[in-house]
Amino acid sequence: MSKLLHYPLCPFSRSIRLALAECGVAFELKEERPWEWRPDFIRLNPAGSVPVFVTENDFPICGAYAISEYFQETELAEGEPHSFQLFPGDADERAEVRRLIDWFHGKFNGEVTTYILDEKVFRSFGPRSSSPDMEAMRAGRENLRYHLAYIGHLVESRSWLAGEALSFADLAAAAHLSSLDYLGEVPWEEFEQAKNWYALLKSRPSFRPLLGDRVPGFTPPDSYADLDF
Amino acid sequence: MSKLLHYPLCPFSRSIRLALAECGVAFELKEERPWEWRPDFIRLNPAGSVPVFVTENDFPICGAYAISEYFQETELAEGEPHSFQLFPGDADERAEVRRLIDWFHGKFNGEVTTYILDEKVFRSFGPRSSSPDMEAMRAGRENLRYHLAYIGHLVESRSWLAGEALSFADLAAAAHLSSLDYLGEVPWEEFEQAKNWYALLKSRPSFRPLLGDRVPGFTPPDSYADLDF
Numbered sequence: 001m002s003k004l005l006h007y008p009l010c011p012f013s014r015s016i017r018l019a020l021a022e023c024g025v026a027f028e029l030k031e032e033r034p035w036e037w038r039p040d041f042i043r044l045n046p047a048g049s050v051p052v053f054v055t056e057n058d059f060p061i062c063g064a065y066a067i068s069e070y071f072q073e074t075e076l077a078e079g080e081p082h083s084f085q086l087f088p089g090d091a092d093e094r095a096e097v098r099r100l101i102d103w104f105h106g107k108f109n110g111e112v113t114t115y116i117l118d119e120k121v122f123r124s125f126g127p128r129s130s131s132p133d134m135e136a137m138r139a140g141r142e143n144l145r146y147h148l149a150y151i152g153h154l155v156e157s158r159s160w161l162a163g164e165a166l167s168f169a170d171l172a173a174a175a176h177l178s179s180l181d182y183l184g185e186v187p188w189e190e191f192e193q194a195k196n197w198y199a200l201l202k203s204r205p206s207f208r209p210l211l212g213d214r215v216p217g218f219t220p221p222d223s224y225a226d227l228d229f
Numbered sequence: 230m231s232k233l234l235h236y237p238l239c240p241f242s243r244s245i246r247l248a249l250a251e252c253g254v255a256f257e258l259k260e261e262r263p264w265e266w267r268p269d270f271i272r273l274n275p276a277g278s279v280p281v282f283v284t285e286n287d288f289p290i291c292g293a294y295a296i297s298e299y300f301q302e303t304e305l306a307e308g309e310p311h312s313f314q315l316f317p318g319d320a321d322e323r324a325e326v327r328r329l330i331d332w333f334h335g336k337f338n339g340e341v342t343t344y345i346l347d348e349k350v351f352r353s354f355g356p357r358s359s360s361p362d363m364e365a366m367r368a369g370r371e372n373l374r375y376h377l378a379y380i381g382h383l384v385e386s387r388s389w390l391a392g393e394a395l396s397f398a399d400l401a402a403a404a405h406l407s408s409l410d411y412l413g414e415v416p417w418e419e420f421e422q423a424k425n426w427y428a429l430l431k432s433r434p435s436f437r438p439l440l441g442d443r444v445p446g447f448t449p450p451d452s453y454a455d456l457d458f
Contacts, residue, residue, distance in 0.1 A: 098295035
């Protein structure tokens, strides 16, 4: 059976867990702690990061970018597309999906996720453990508001972030927000439209495993797994 | 005619200039200074970053990720693949290409390019101009050596970075290195294999326009445009 090496609070891993569940791909989930730098894991992915999807033939597909595009391609090659398309639409529409994936896995990650998640959680693991940089966290929280407003702006004129169909852009965005939500860091009440969009995603069956995640040392607020917030 | 909005020393823009030239796509090149935050440009790409490819129908494709995949898809859809494939091979081989694109546009960018290029060049532009952080630059230079060794390791057993065919992975890697090389920051002499790989890319016609780039205030070393280093 194919397997996904992931870390529960890693937003890139989460985006792929959502994508595989939406596509109906069966896989075994294995937790990997990248900061332990496990030699067998480094052989699979020299970058030392999760997620890594290992196919039934033991071929490692490394990173959310390669994994998501791999499922898009193998899906299309099989001639029997799943009911869910990670990259729906024509070439122009898919370019919009990818612009937004880049936005969340790139820009949002750099401006928000790393500032909050890395400081609050990952900094406490591994040999170089230290206390969080409060200025970085403050910057991350400030930037988060700008991104929540952008989500609101997008869904004002569209059903989903990239257009009329749910896509991997929504899953990538929701993955980052869900990791921050686990830490009680998302001011949902101030951003009604983003909250409504997230509530739709949160109630999908693909989301359920994420809502069951628990990381020792970090207890999520009650609202984390509450479908009505 | 379609056009590419770029900035000469931006490695993401460079990777797309190389890709379009290799694919034989005709386009007009327009310089954009992202730090000027030009309203017409922000309307095209709300992320405010280059590259942006504007199609003949005035549709903006934003970012190296969306642009590269767009050309892969429209190429395949036309049924007449160019002689050059950005993502050659089968699904597994393309996953390896994308792992390495992620490596250079993600990991290398975060560990090397931003530390050196942002500190040395981009910090001097825009309203928040300040002097470079020497510690960041030192870290970037140290990390660069590790990545040059990794390139050497890859081409020890392969013709190109991702396998037997030249791919967008090589262009992405060469784009980052070429921006750093413009600043005289690449210790080629210590990394013979990486140097030989880069020399092959540097002598391709697609590379010529990059070697002619000049940025006011920054004069490249003579070796920058010298095909024999």
